[in-house]
Amino acid sequence: MRRDLHDGLGPSLASLVLRLGAIQSRTEPVERDALIVETREEVRAAIAEVRRLVDDLRPPAIDEVGLLEAIRQRAVALSGAVAFEVTGPPAPPLPAAVEVAAFRIASEAMTNAARHSGASRCLVGVELTGTFELTVSDNGRGATPDAHPGVGWASMRERAAELGGSCTITSRPGGGLIVRAVLPLGQDEPVEIDA
Structure with missing residues (x-):
């Protein structure tokens, strides 16, 4: 799990921080909106990775x-x-x-x-x-x-x-x-x- 967090989720979150900075610096609305759409997809991917890691800890079916x-x-x-x-x-x-x-x-x-x-x-x-x-x-x-x-x-x-x-x-x-x-x-x- 340590490797998954370090190699997968860590870089994803770091990338999101950089992208948010890029969004903040954009003055052109079309450019900013495109970056927001890309960032939203990265956040969805990070959420999916968190879910995968949680499921790897304990498969939900056992509790269900x-x-x-x-x-x-x-x-x-x-x-x-x-x-x-x-x-x-x-x-x-x-x-x-x-x-x-x-x-x-x-x-x-x-x-x-x-x-x-x-x-x-x-x-x-x-x-x-x-x-x-x-x-x-x-x-x-x-x-x-x-x-x-x-x-x-x-x-x-x-x-x-x-x-x-x-x-x-x-x-x-x-x-x-x-x-x-x-x-x-x-x-x-x-x-x-x-x-």
Whole structure:
């Protein structure tokens, strides 16, 4: 986020200050009005960037419909050649960091299944014991021996590790991949699930 603010939003706002100075110095109304129109568009772009940064912090769908339904919505958005099935119990309130990490890991794993696996089916399962457990498995090609894990795989692992959890990515017998993330809930007692 620091990079996004420094490299994106910072220069945009600095440019707006310069443009406002240019507007103030113009005496010709047509010239001034043209600069105002351009400035208005730059402000709109800066607002869109702020919204993107805020959404990256915590996807709004989690608050609007809950974690499991937010994962389902993402699966629907990715559906096409791959049929997604999302299962799990309704989740009680979870730590915000767990919800965001779980959503991001699920999104990345589903995106990989849709774009790279050649899969026709992808199962996403959520379980709550004393931890939050997410499993995303597809029936695609799986990892080839010469495959070089990309940024997405590293990102999923890092998100889990930041919370003291783990994320493993393994080949599935018969083809496909299994992404399994285990995220601690920061409590000693198992989470109670309403049936």
